[in-house]
Amino acid sequence: MRISVIGVGYVGLVSGSCFAETGNQVVCMDIDTQKIERLKVGEIPIYEPHLQEIVKNNLQEGRLEFTDDIRTAIDHGLIVFIAVNTPQDEDGSADLKYVLKVAENIGRCIEKYRIVVMKSTVPVGTCEKVRDVIQREIAGRGIDVPFDIASNPEFLKEGMAVDDCMKPERVVVGVENSRVEEILRELYSPFIRTGAPFLVMDLRSSEMTKYAANAMLATRISFMNQVSNLCEKLGADVMKVMRGLGSDSRIGPKFLFPGVGFGGSCFPKDVRALIKTSLDAGYNFSILEQVMEANHAQRLHFFDKIRGFYEGDLKEKKFAVWGLAFKPNTDDMREAPAIDIINRLVEEGATCRLYDPKAMENAFSIFSGQEAVSFGKHQYDVLEGVDGLILLTEWLSFREPDFERMKVMMKELVIFDGRNQYNSKTLTQNGFRYICVGRPNV
Ligand SMILES: NC(=O)c1ccc[n+]([C@@H]2O[C@H](COP(=O)([O-])OP(=O)(O)OC[C@H]3O[C@@H](n4cnc5c(N)ncnc54)[C@H](O)[C@@H]3O)[C@@H](O)[C@H]2O)c1
Numbered sequence: 143m144r145i146s147v148i149g150v151g152y153v154g155l156v157s158g159s160c161f162a163e164t165g166n167q168v169v170c171m172d173i174d175t176q177k178i179e180r181l182k183v184g185e186i187p188i189y190e191p192h193l194q195e196i197v198k199n200n201l202q203e204g205r206l207e208f209t210d211d212i213r214t215a216i217d218h219g220l221i222v223f224i225a226v227n228t229p230q231d232e233d234g235s236a237d238l239k240y241v242l243k244v245a246e247n248i249g250r251c252i253e254k255y256r257i258v259v260m261k262s263t264v265p266v267g268t269c270e271k272v273r274d275v276i277q278r279e280i281a282g283r284g285i286d287v288p289f290d291i292a293s294n295p296e297f298l299k300e301g302m303a304v305d306d307c308m309k310p311e312r313v314v315v316g317v318e319n320s321r322v323e324e325i326l327r328e329l330y331s332p333f334i335r336t337g338a339p340f341l342v343m344d345l346r347s348s349e350m351t352k353y354a355a356n357a358m359l360a361t362r363i364s365f366m367n368q369v370s371n372l373c374e375k376l377g378a379d380v381m382k383v384m385r386g387l388g389s390d391s392r393i394g395p396k397f398l399f400p401g402v403g404f405g406g407s408c409f410p411k412d413v414r415a416l417i418k419t420s421l422d423a424g425y426n427f428s429i430l431e432q433v434m435e436a437n438h439a440q441r442l443h444f445f446d447k448i449r450g451f452y453e454g455d456l457k458e459k460k461f462a463v464w465g466l467a468f469k470p471n472t473d474d475m476r477e478a479p480a481i482d483i484i485n486r487l488v489e490e491g492a493t494c495r496l497y498d499p500k501a502m503e504n505a506f507s508i509f510s511g512q513e514a515v516s517f518g519k520h521q522y523d524v525l526e527g528v529d530g531l532i533l534l535t536e537w538l539s540f541r542e543p544d545f546e547r548m549k550v551m552m553k554e555l556v557i558f559d560g561r562n563q564y565n566s567k568t569l570t571q572n573g574f575r576y577i578c579v580g581r582p583n584v
Pocket residue numbers: 148149150151152153154171172173174177225226227228240243244261262263264296297298299300407408
């Protein structure tokens with residue numbers, strides 16, 4: 143099949159490459175010309191496991207092309223995916239300016255039948271808006287070109303995006319006729335050979351499914367963080383409680399780890415957008431307000447633990463921070479808890495030396511210019527002479543560190559673990575003070 147993808151970010155690049163990997167002829171288009179030039183020579187602008195190989199392979203095989211020309215993209219694909227960003231607007235709603243700009247461009251360039259598929263996360267009713275914009279532009283040209291509109295929300299997880307795309311747990315499509323359903327079913331058939339469901343519904347239900355999924359996952363995280371905070375007060379161990387909870391098949395073990403709150407480019411903005419959609423529809427989705435509030439409070443809660451350890455005085459304290467990305471296996475720092483926590487530490491007079499296996503470039507653009515923040519090249523070199531180590535993202539390389547080496551480098555042997563990575567016994571045996579979440583400190 144001939145596929146075009148508009149917007150070559152985490153979603154567009156991964157899904158475009160995966161479509162090429164299964165033999166389709168794919169053109170990926172973005173307005174960011176620098177990004178396109180890098181991609182043309184096989185340079186990947188983001189970190190995502192296995193992405194480099196499949197982009198390079200499909201470029202070499204001639205199945206994947208990159209362009210900054212919208213007309214080339216619209217001429218190429220029978221199916222045109224929209225995968226541009228839908229950031230948060232000032233009032234919390236999803237800002238649709240990029241999506242609607244693409245719709246306008248499609249309407250201006252379309253010459254023959256196309257299926258326009260919305261992959262960006264968009265509020266209920268957006269596909270209809272996009273259809274109206276395309277129709278308006280076509281009518282403005284005084285011609286008539288048939289097209290269909292479909293919704294196909296993306297459920298990939300950053301850090302596992304290629305795997306999720308190649309082996310999705312389900313594919314959701316919102317369509318208005320069986321022709322589009324059949325074409326999308328064929329496109330996805332190589333990805334769901336092992337029996338993952340292909341769920342066909344109307345446009346609005348498909349759009350809603352994506353928001354409901356993210357809101358549910360965010361709710362689980364905030365719920366578990368509050369269970370963890372209560373465990374601290376009652377002397378229970380949240381990790382034991384988590385296992386007890388997660389073994390109930392009605393609950394399941396995933397997304398129960400307590401920590402420093404959720405971040406990333408999706409959960410915060412999508413929950414806020416769903417709150418706004420609900421209010422606009424005259425409904426108060428009250429539980430989601432609490433989810434966001436609890437998430438914000440969780441970051442402060444962890445910061446307060448650090449401050450509390452020093453009896454409220456962080457002046458001139460020197461910290462190493464391990465982990466900056468909003469989760470492991472990605473370089474993405476959008477709305478990462480690390481940003482808030484580091485800013486609070488600095489506001490109170492501390493200095494922070496940062497290290498993340500993949501997010502250093504993004505960290506640099508966020509914190510450069512701040513005197514109290516510096517950047518390490520290696521997880522151990524940031525430890526030199528520090529009063530404490532703060533772990534914020536659970537990268538595998540932080541799981542079993544060389545405690546002997548750390549002991550020699552750190553001035554004070556204190557670890558603040560926002561992700562409960564360590565065994566408190568091992569740490570006390572090594573002479574560390576250990577402050578974690580939802581478990582007794584040692
Ligand atoms: N990142 C995720 O994990 C994830 C997962 C599921 C769904 N989503 C959703 O997918 C969408 C894309 O997210 P992302 O993380 O890939 O975004 P991103 O910011 O990484 O990439 C978006 C790309 O779109 C490009 N763009 C903007 N306007 C354009 C235009 N008019 N024409 C062509 N290109 C244009 C930008 O230059 C950018 O490269 C969002 O709606 C997001 O909510 C993201």
